[in-house]
Amino acid sequence: MIDMIEKEDPVISEEEAAQYDRQIRLWGLDAQKRLRASRVLLVSLGGLGAEVAKNLILAGVKGLTLLDHEQVSEESCRAQFLIPVTAQGQNRAQASLERAQNLNPMVEVHADPDRIEDKPDDFFLQFDAVCLTGCSRDLMVRVDQLCSQHNIKVFCGDVYGYYGYMFSNLGQEHHYVEEKPKVVKPTGDSNDGPEAKKPRVDPNETTMVKKTVSFCTLKEALEVDWTSEKAKAGLKRTPVDYFLLHVLLKFRTDKGRDPDPQSFGEDSELLRQIRDDVLEALAVGSDRLNDDFISYCFSEMSPVCAVVGGVLGQEIVKALSQRDAPHRNFFFFDGRKGNGVVDYFGAN
Numbered sequence: 537m538i539d540m541i542e543k544e545d546p547v548i549s550e551e552e553a554a555q556y557d558r559q560i561r562l563w564g565l566d567a568q569k570r571l572r573a574s575r576v577l578l579v580s581l582g583g584l585g586a587e588v589a590k591n592l593i594l595a596g597v598k599g600l601t602l603l604d605h606e607q608v609s610e611e612s613c614r615a616q617f618l619i620p621v622t623a624q625g626q627n628r629a630q631a632s633l634e635r636a637q638n639l640n641p642m643v644e645v646h647a648d649p650d651r652i653e654d655k656p657d658d659f660f661l662q663f664d665a666v667c668l669t670g671c672s673r674d675l676m677v678r679v680d681q682l683c684s685q686h687n688i689k690v691f692c693g694d695v696y697g698y699y700g701y702m703f704s705n706l707g708q709e710h711h712y713v714e715e716k717p718k719v720v721k722p723t724g725d726s727n728d729g730p731e732a733k734k735p736r737v738d739p740n741e742t743t744m745v746k747k748t749v750s751f752c753t754l755k756e757a758l759e760v761d762w763t764s765e766k767a768k769a770g771l772k773r774t775p776v777d778y779f780l781l782h783v784l785l786k787f788r789t790d791k792g793r794d795p796d797p798q799s800f801g802e803d804s805e806l807l808r809q810i811r812d813d814v815l816e817a818l819a820v821g822s823d824r825l826n827d828d829f830i831s832y833c834f835s836e837m838s839p840v841c842a843v844v845g846g847v848l849g850q851e852i853v854k855a856l857s858q859r860d861a862p863h864r865n866f867f868f869f870d871g872r873k874g875n876g877v878v879d880y881f882g883a884n
Contacts, residue, residue, distance in 0.1 A: 552642060556596050567857035568596065574856040575599040577663045579652050580606070580670030581628040583836035584695045586616035587845025588667055588852070589636050592643075595853045599644040601663070602636065604629040605651040615836045657682055665689040665852055673758070673785040680705055680754040689855050692754060693848045696784050696794060696833040700844035701777065702867040704851055705751045712858045713744045749864065757865050758782070762820050771820065777868035779825050782814045783807065784833060797834045804830050832872055840871045 552572070560568050574597050578589055581604045592600055606612075608623045608631050618632035629647040637645045652668075653675065660666055666683055668676050668691070680690045684705060693702040760767050787803075787810055788794055795803045807830050815822050847867050854860050 552596070555640075555642060559595065563857060563859045567859040571596055571853060571857045572598055574664040575601070575662065576852065576856075577601045577603060577660065577666045579603045579666070579668045581616065581618065581632045582612070582670055582695075583615035583838055583841035584693055584700070584845050584848070585669045586618045586632065587841050588669070588693070588849050589618065589632070590639060591845060591849025592852060593636060593639045593645065595849070596640065597643060597856065599646070600636075601646045601648055602629040602632055603648045603650065603652055603655075604632075605649055611835070615838065615841070652679075660688065661686055663688060665691065665856055667691040667693070667848065667852060669693050672789055674789070677753075677755045677758075684708075684753055689852075690754070691848060691852055693844060694784075695836045695840050695844055697835055697837055698832040698840060698871040699777065699780065699784075699829075700840050700869040700871075701781055702844060702848045702851065702863070703754060703757065703865055704855070704863060705753055705865065706749070706855050706862060708750050710749050710751065710855065710862065711746065712749070712854070712860065712862065713746050714859075714861055715742045716745050717742055747861070749862065751865060762818050775866075775868050776825055777870060778866065779815065779818070779820065780829055780833075781868075782818065783811050783825070783829075786810050786814055795834045800834065803834070807833070837871070840869065843871070844869050 556568055576592055576597050576599070578585055578592070578600060581589070581602055585602075585604070589600065589602060604627065606628045608619055608626050608628050610624065612628060613619055613621050613624065616632070618635045619628065620631065620635070623631035627647070627649040629649055633645060633647040637643075652671065660679060660682060666679060666688060668679060671679075671692070676692050680692070683690045684707060687707055689707065689710075690705045691702065692704075694700065762768065762771065784794070787807060790810070791803075791806070795807060808827065811825055811829075812822060815824055844867075847863075847869075851863055851867075854862055
C-alpha cells in the first residue's frame with residue numbers, strides 16, 4: 537500500500553472551518569489541510585491568470601504569489617476583473633493585489649513586479665506548485681524541468697481567442713486518493729446459488745482508494761516523434777488542438793507576443809506560414825490543420841478564460857489536496873461551436 541505524502545499538518549481554526557465548510561464536506565478535512573499548507577506561484581495576470589487566481593484564493597491555499605512585469609493596458613482592464621479601470625499604466629500584479637486579497641483574507645496574496653526570466657532557480661523552490669500563463673515555450677520547458685527535479689508541480693495554460701489549453705506535470709509519482717463505491721463480499725452459503733457468491737457494489741457506502749500516477753515533462757509532451765510507429769498509431773486520436781498549440785507557441789517565440797487584432801492581416805499570413813512550417817517539421821501532413829483556425833485565435837476571450845481557468849484551478853486544487861484523479865497531460869478547449877468542444881490528450 538502506498539503512503540500518502542504529507543505536508544505540515546496545519547490546524548484548521550473555527551473561522552477557517554466555517555469559511556471552508558462546503559469544501560471540507562466535499563473533499564474532506566485532510567485534503568483541505570494539505571491545501572492550506574500549499575504555496576503557489578502564478579505567472580501573468582491576464583484574463584486567464586485572473587480566473588486561476590480567483591479559484592485558488594477561494595479554495596484556500598496558504599499563499600499565492602502573483603508574478604507579472606507587464607503594465608496595465610486598456611485590453612487588460614477588459615480581459616480580467618481584478619484590475620480597476622483606473623489602474624492603467626500600473627504594474628498588473630500590483631494592480632490586481634487588492635481585489636485578489638479581498639476575495640479571501642485568510643490567504644496570503646503577494647504581488648511581484650519582476651520579470652520571470654530574471655528569477656534565479658532558487659526562487660521557484662519555495663513553492664509547492666507553479667502555474668505558468670503567457671510564457672514562451674522555452675521558458676515553460678526550463679521551469680518545468682527545474683521543478684520536476686524538486687518535486688514541484690507544474691501547470692501551463694493559455695487562451696487564444698476561442699481556443700484554450702492546459703498542461704500539467706505532477707511528477708514521476710503523484711499520490712492521490714479517490715472515493716469509490718464499496719464492494720461488499722458475499723455472506724451467503726454455497727446453497728444460495730452462483731449469483732449470491734459474486735461481490736456486489738453497495739451504492740450507499742464508499743471507500744477511499746490510494747493510487748499513484750506518473751507524468752511526463754512538457755519537453756517530452758511537445759517533442760513527440762511522429763515518425764515512430766507508436767506515434768503514428770495514435771495520430772488519429774490526437775486532437776488537432778495539440779498541433780495548433782505548436783503553431784501558437786512558435787508565433788509567440790518568433791514575434792515575442794500573441795496574434796494581435798490590430799495587425800490581423802499581417803498576423804494571419806504569419807500564422808498560415810508558421811502552420812505550414814510546424815506541420816512539416818513534425819511530419820504529420822499539412823491537412824492536419826486547415827485555415828479556419830486563423831480567424832479565431834486573436835485576443836483573450838473572457839468566457840474562454842472562465843472555462844479554462846476553472847479547469848486549471850480545479851486541477852491545481854486536486855493536485856495539492858491529493859484528492860481525485862488528475863488529468864494527464866493536456867486539456868484543450870474550442871469554444872467555436874455551441875458550448876465548446878473539450879479534448880483530453882495524454883502524451884505519456
